Amino acid sequence: MSTTTPTSTAGDEIVEPFDAIDVIRAKRDGGKLEPAQIDWVVDAYTRGVVAEEQMSALAMAIFLHGMEREEISRWTAAMIASGERMSFDALSRPTADKHSTGGVGDKITLPLAPLVAAFGVAVPQLSGRGLGHTGGTLDKLEAIPGWRAALSNDEMMAQLEGVGAVICAAGSGLAPADRKLYALRDVTGTVESIPLIASSIMSKKIAEGTASLVLDVKTGAGAFMREEADARELARTMVDLGTDAGVRTVALLTDMSAPLGRTVGNALEVRESLEVLAGGGPADVVELTLALAREMLASAGRPDADVEAALADGRAMDVWRAMIAAQGGDPQAPLPVAAHTQELRARQDGTVRGLDAMGIGVAAWRLGAGRSRPGESVQAAAGVEIRRHIGEPVRSGDVLAVLHTDTPGRFGRALEALEDAWDIAPEGTGTASRSIVLDRIS
Incomplete structure (x- = not known):
């Protein structure tokens, strides 16, 4: 794809090949944007030629009228072309x-x-940092003493060759048009546009240069896409974008009606991840880890890999320790522990029929595990430890959850978020089994 560039004329006056208003009108009226229009408007917005209010209008028009597959693919390619591309060919x-x-x-x-x-x-x-009720992977790992998220490209390549795994911050050079557009969508009510979500995610992933990609598209109360039909459409769109770009892409549609595992919060989640790497851990976390691992290994030419054995015999834990150490972390160091805890107890007997993922996520955020604006610091040890999960029996007075924070004044609002978070059915009432992986889309 070649990005349309402005043309210089006599006197060095810059003449743009399109007018932003014409592009906005085309989509406002339900039309299909031409490839050259898409190339230009993304490039011109990145250069500052298309104003913020103009791109806001175009984003709203896309939100209202959608995009066809060819448009989304071209829009994604234009965002990739706005920055650098990585290669792992070496x-x-x-x-x-x-x-x-x-x-x-x-x-x-x-x-x-x-x-x-x-x-x-x-x-x-x-990976990125958390904002709002969903936690960021980098925030979790920064609970480990000494671990650093920022790596140069050379450091990342050396670690991939020597250790095999790296989790780090994305460089600012990947899809800068997306970074600019994402901030605009956040304040103009256009975040929930499936074409714009799909192109945002896939432009960065394709620019990263991986040969294969597995998508975990979540649906349910604690997910960005609450409705399964919307999540399914997003998954299908992203798989198509990856395929169009030559990246082997598959998506798993997964359940986020209840929290994954028994911990929500940075150091708490690292501790639970170590349980999984040691061959234990909550069944739902293990199930999804194994399902995604099988898909990734199959796409990379390792379809017969025995993933359960690698957890049981310590091979995966060995790679974890090497990965953490390579980024300056001490894999043997104790994880932070909150200065204050408070228990939430059940008020009736029964069986846990439902668990409000959103309420628990908001509680962890209010305890200090998340941030309300970019750049805000988080508490490494804050969060919610779930003691009674879906399908488990409860007696009045049993501990449903333990709240962790370094700031005891945060307990009140966190407990408000947990009001009715546990749906406890009367004894003898059957509870449906919970399947984490709902579908596979390829």
């Missing part, structure tokens, strides 16, 4: 990447990356 290992649309207690990247790397596959996980 590695001796095949590469596989994973992206999750985010959820409450979603710590899967932590055990997944070393597990896949244990089979000779390079796993470059360029």
Whole structure:
């Protein structure tokens, strides 16, 4: 794809090949944007030629009228072209990447990356920080003393070759048009546009240069896409974008009606991830880790890998320790512990029928585990430890959860978020079994 560039005329006057208003009108009236229009408007916005209010209008028009597959593919390619592209061709290992649309207690990247790397596959996980009720992978790992998120490209490549797995911050050079547009969408009510979400995620993932990609697209109360139909459409769109770009792409549609595992919060989730790497851990976290690992390994040419064995015999834990140490962390150091805890107790007997992922995520955020604006600091030890999960019996007075924070004044509002978070059915009432993986889309 060639990006349309402005033309210089006599006197060095810059003449743009399109007018932003014409592009806005075309989509406002329900039309299909031409490839050259898309190339130009993304490039011109990145250069500052298209004003913020003009791109706001175009984003709203896209939100209202959508985009066809060819438009989304071209829009994604234009955002990739706005910055640098990485290449892992020099590695001796095949590469596989994973992206999750985010959820409450979603710590899967932590055990997944070393597990896949244990089979000779390079796993470059360029991750982000949390905002609001969903936690960021980098925030979790920064609970480990000494660990650093910022790596140069040379450091990342050396770690992928030597260790096999790296989890670090994405560089600012990847898809800068997306970074600018994402901030605009956040303040103009256009975040929930499936074409714009899909192109935002996939422009960065394709620019990262991985050969194969597995998407974990979540649906349910604690997910960005609450409705399964919307999550399914997003998954299908992203798989198509990856396929169009020559990246082997598959998506798993997964349940986020309840939190993943029994912990929500940075150090708490690292501790639970270590349990998984040691061959234990909550069944739902293990189930999803293994399902994603199998998909990543199959796409990287390792379809017969025994992922359960690599957790049981310590191979995945060995890669974890090497990965953490390579980024300055001490894998043997004790994790932070909150200065204050408070228990939430049940008021009736019965069985846990439902668990409000959003309420628990908000409680962890209010305890200090998350941030309300970019750049805000988080408490490494803050969060919620779930003692009674779906399908488990409860007696009045049993501990449902333990709240952790360094700031006891935060307990009140956190407890407000947990009001009715546990749906406890009368004894003898059956509870439906919870399946984490709902579908596979390829």
